[in-house]
Amino acid sequence: MAHYIMAIDSERCMNCKACIIACQQRNHVPYGLARNWIRETACSTAPAGFRFQPGTCMHCDDPSCVRACPTAATWKDSDGSVKIDVSRCIGCGSCIKACPYHARFLNPQSGTADKCDYCQGSTPGEVPACVAVCPTHCRIFGDADDPGSEVAGVLATRKPIHVIPKNSGARPTLTYLDATTPEILPEGPTESRPVEAMRPMAKAVTWIGGLVLAALGGTFVRQLLWPSAREEEEPAANAAGHRASNRAREEGTAEDHRGQS
Amino acid sequence: MQDAYSRRNFLKLSAALLAGGAAIAGSGTRAEAIGHVAGPAQRVFEIKGYCPFCQVRCTYKARVQGGRIVSLTGDADNYWTGGAMCPKGMSMVELVNSPYRITEPMYHEANGSWRRISYREAVGMVADRMKDVVQRHGDKAGNRVAMTMPLWDCLESEVAALMALRTVGCVQALPPGETCVSTASNMLGDMLGVNSGTTQVDDICNARTLVLWGANVSDLYPPYTRWLAKTREQGVKIVYVDPRKTRTSMWCSQQLRPVPGTDGMLALGAIAYILNKGAYNEERARFQIEDFDNLKPQSASATMDKVASITGISEEELGTFYETLAASERTIVWLGGSLSRQSNGIGTVRSIILLQALRDNLIGQGKGMLTFQSGKPGGIDELVDHFFGENATPKLNFRRIRLAMEKGRLDILFLNSSYRRYPDARGVRKAIEKVPFVVHMGFFLDEESEVSTLFIPAAFGPESAGCGYGNENQLAWREQIVRAPGSCVPAWQFYRDVGRLVDPRRYPDFEGPEDICRMMQAHVPSWKGITMERLKASSTLVWPIYEQGAAERKGTVFSEGRLLTPSGKMRVQDRVFGGINRWTYPKGHPLGRKASKDFPLILLQGKQLWHWQQTLTNFTHSMGQFSNGRFVQVHPKTAAGLGLQEGDRVLLETAVGGLEALVEISENVRPDFVFTPANCCRTTPVRENCSPSICDILPNSWDRISAQHNGTGCRLRKI
Numbered sequence: 001m002a003h004y005i006m007a008i009d010s011e012r013c014m015n016c017k018a019c020i021i022a023c024q025q026r027n028h029v030p031y032g033l034a035r036n037w038i039r040e041t042a043c044s045t046a047p048a049g050f051r052f053q054p055g056t057c058m059h060c061d062d063p064s065c066v067r068a069c070p071t072a073a074t075w076k077d078s079d080g081s082v083k084i085d086v087s088r089c090i091g092c093g094s095c096i097k098a099c100p101y102h103a104r105f106l107n108p109q110s111g112t113a114d115k116c117d118y119c120q121g122s123t124p125g126e127v128p129a130c131v132a133v134c135p136t137h138c139r140i141f142g143d144a145d146d147p148g149s150e151v152a153g154v155l156a157t158r159k160p161i162h163v164i165p166k167n168s169g170a171r172p173t174l175t176y177l178d179a180t181t182p183e184i185l186p187e188g189p190t191e192s193r194p195v196e197a198m199r200p201m202a203k204a205v206t207w208i209g210g211l212v213l214a215a216l217g218g219t220f221v222r223q224l225l226w227p228s229a230r231e232e233e234e235p236a237a238n239a240a241g242h243r244a245s246n247r248a249r250e251e252g253t254a255e256d257h258r259g260q261s
Numbered sequence: 262m263q264d265a266y267s268r269r270n271f272l273k274l275s276a277a278l279l280a281g282g283a284a285i286a287g288s289g290t291r292a293e294a295i296g297h298v299a300g301p302a303q304r305v306f307e308i309k310g311y312c313p314f315c316q317v318r319c320t321y322k323a324r325v326q327g328g329r330i331v332s333l334t335g336d337a338d339n340y341w342t343g344g345a346m347c348p349k350g351m352s353m354v355e356l357v358n359s360p361y362r363i364t365e366p367m368y369h370e371a372n373g374s375w376r377r378i379s380y381r382e383a384v385g386m387v388a389d390r391m392k393d394v395v396q397r398h399g400d401k402a403g404n405r406v407a408m409t410m411p412l413w414d415c416l417e418s419e420v421a422a423l424m425a426l427r428t429v430g431c432v433q434a435l436p437p438g439e440t441c442v443s444t445a446s447n448m449l450g451d452m453l454g455v456n457s458g459t460t461q462v463d464d465i466c467n468a469r470t471l472v473l474w475g476a477n478v479s480d481l482y483p484p485y486t487r488w489l490a491k492t493r494e495q496g497v498k499i500v501y502v503d504p505r506k507t508r509t510s511m512w513c514s515q516q517l518r519p520v521p522g523t524d525g526m527l528a529l530g531a532i533a534y535i536l537n538k539g540a541y542n543e544e545r546a547r548f549q550i551e552d553f554d555n556l557k558p559q560s561a562s563a564t565m566d567k568v569a570s571i572t573g574i575s576e577e578e579l580g581t582f583y584e585t586l587a588a589s590e591r592t593i594v595w596l597g598g599s600l601s602r603q604s605n606g607i608g609t610v611r612s613i614i615l616l617q618a619l620r621d622n623l624i625g626q627g628k629g630m631l632t633f634q635s636g637k638p639g640g641i642d643e644l645v646d647h648f649f650g651e652n653a654t655p656k657l658n659f660r661r662i663r664l665a666m667e668k669g670r671l672d673i674l675f676l677n678s679s680y681r682r683y684p685d686a687r688g689v690r691k692a693i694e695k696v697p698f699v700v701h702m703g704f705f706l707d708e709e710s711e712v713s714t715l716f717i718p719a720a721f722g723p724e725s726a727g728c729g730y731g732n733e734n735q736l737a738w739r740e741q742i743v744r745a746p747g748s749c750v751p752a753w754q755f756y757r758d759v760g761r762l763v764d765p766r767r768y769p770d771f772e773g774p775e776d777i778c779r780m781m782q783a784h785v786p787s788w789k790g791i792t793m794e795r796l797k798a799s800s801t802l803v804w805p806i807y808e809q810g811a812a813e814r815k816g817t818v819f820s821e822g823r824l825l826t827p828s829g830k831m832r833v834q835d836r837v838f839g840g841i842n843r844w845t846y847p848k849g850h851p852l853g854r855k856a857s858k859d860f861p862l863i864l865l866q867g868k869q870l871w872h873w874q875q876t877l878t879n880f881t882h883s884m885g886q887f888s889n890g891r892f893v894q895v896h897p898k899t900a901a902g903l904g905l906q907e908g909d910r911v912l913l914e915t916a917v918g919g920l921e922a923l924v925e926i927s928e929n930v931r932p933d934f935v936f937t938p939a940n941c942c943r944t945t946p947v948r949e950n951c952s953p954s955i956c957d958i959l960p961n962s963w964d965r966i967s968a969q970h971n972g973t974g975c976r977l978r979k980i
Binding site for chain 2: 012014015016017018020021022024025026031032044047048049122123126129132133134135136137
């Protein structure tokens, strides 16, 4: 199993934004929203007046977004990426709030959380769009466990830097090379208590729902194979009922007369 | 009440729940914000294409599903780009599916309303007009018709259009580079015998020094930044000459920021320094410069202190730069478009070329000149002449065409590109309004359609097969990727249909671009080796190839060891353009002799990375998301002096007019000038890209070759 990591040489980024639009188009992210970004930090000594830091989901180890999800719709996969199963996502937004990098957003088209998945959802097996189009090759992606891969090479030979928001405890796998600005981000959001409370409740709901479904299924099968005695009697009972009412109409019962007067 | 709990009812309920669930699952919303998301059953195809915008001509693989482009991926096999792309190229995904696109031909009624007409009717209307011009003006009909280029889809469209013009004897097709680089191309042609770059971008890695003289490579040709990065990694010294700090600044080891419009004086100073120091090989210099003895007297006045005073660059910085030039064994100079957009540009470019010749930096590997928009395979005129006979009519520049329009001497104008690229755009518009029949082949209802008689809906590149060409003289073939909507047609089809109606005897019949390509291979010697099979199999193919199977020719054009002028030499004192000793500021410059004190700031305009001129990209939300409309970059000191703050709205005024802009305070500009983007469009529905053209407020200043866009005086008024 591959172990994917993205390394970024942010000193080569010129803020052309090709990575952003390539990702939007490849993954059908509405313009104006984005799975990736370029952070600009004004710096009078920088050649272009700014330092640029490209970013995207950090595919953290023990990610706070995974812990925050009440429906287990998001998880850390064995290939190193953090994924979302949109069929399980209820769009509650708790993972969005929990991500200290603001790497997630609510996709208004699908109504679910959205984030970088290394383009595995749209074009599995291909290089992520942001990596493919970059004119300066500042994003390097691949299997870090493959010693022959470029990403393994740069991770072995260059100084790794992990950008971590203050007090977040995040453990990002996205690695900047040698230098990047800023190295520390402002304090990110933490999980809210209601969301934390939702998790055991959601588990309980899942169990109860499961039990109810099992009961319904069992009843369904039972009714197919061994219909109840009452149902067998039902047509006869209905027929008897019809005869009784006809007779009453012919005889003109007191009850009927009362009803007509 | 009946008992609901029965097997029948239970089964009914179960079936209803299943059906309902399936219906809900099936009607799930699908993101359609970008491109087209087809159902999973539809197969995805990858088809090669190329970007229509800048001259890098990036090739890509379009992912097509259900007959529509879903996304683009850069072509990793492209030697020049390595698979890189920039945002504007990727905006094609949005453009082909744009809701603002006009897809049917329309006639502009006298009362301003539009009447939808059929394509056949439109073609007939144009052909009748052209026949009428010939009938009324006979042999002189040619100069009653003109065309502005570029055509947006392919080289074959250009061939088809030029042939359509020739049916009435017209050769007045105005090249797109006229307002961009024509000074540089003319001077290179005059002095070196080749009117484009003399080498190719990969050769910069072989140089010792690369001078980006006003060449903002990273903003204009973003994918070529990879070559700058590679060059820097190989230890080549990169010197960037630009008053603005830009993305290109990131790759240089020295940046000089001269007062805008003083580059000519900077170059003269370099010549004087090298001559004084004796840092040249006189034999080699005389081999290339016919009147070498004129060089010293013509540059003598450019002393270090004078150059420092005029350019605003310290003597120390100048010394470092000049010493680099004097010591470098191999130097390539990349000429920026801005040098050609100032009315003293002829002198500037001539001085730089002479500087290269003086240091013997023109002939050989890792030496030479590069320009923007320089590559254009030859042979098109040869093919047109093959069918229509040799042309003897001189080609006019836009200044002359404008005069003809103003005097009512132009009957038909094919307006293919933006008239707003010319300075004094309002005056240009008035001139166009005097032309009785203006045909605009375009995509949107924009400023050009406002002044047109007839609107022909054009096809975007991916909607037709064809051949594109780029800065390195490289050709790229593209198959048709998707079908054009409505009655949109590629330009080659429209001009073929018109040409065949006007002159069926001479206008060749062809089915499409592939036929034209084959005609080129059959009738033009430099295309003989560019077979369809080879073209389709290659990512790109460098023109010329004279023999089938021959290798692509790369590197310097001076392969015979001499310049390509008739004498093999250049001149300091030119018979037409004079010498280099009469340096002046550009017209209207605040420091010039006739400067007005009312306009004390120098105005620079230029491209932004994610926009291509004033046209198509302005109509995309994908580019709009990165734009902030019409802004003006102002140095903090200038802003403080004028009491301006970030985000203030100001009136940016020149002697010609004014337009509103948003203040952006930045040290990336010098205190003596302001910068504003060249794109923006008044008619776009995308608010972020909406503003009148900057050319609306630029005076109609020209030198002997091209129009001036930069260097005029301006002022800012808070509103």
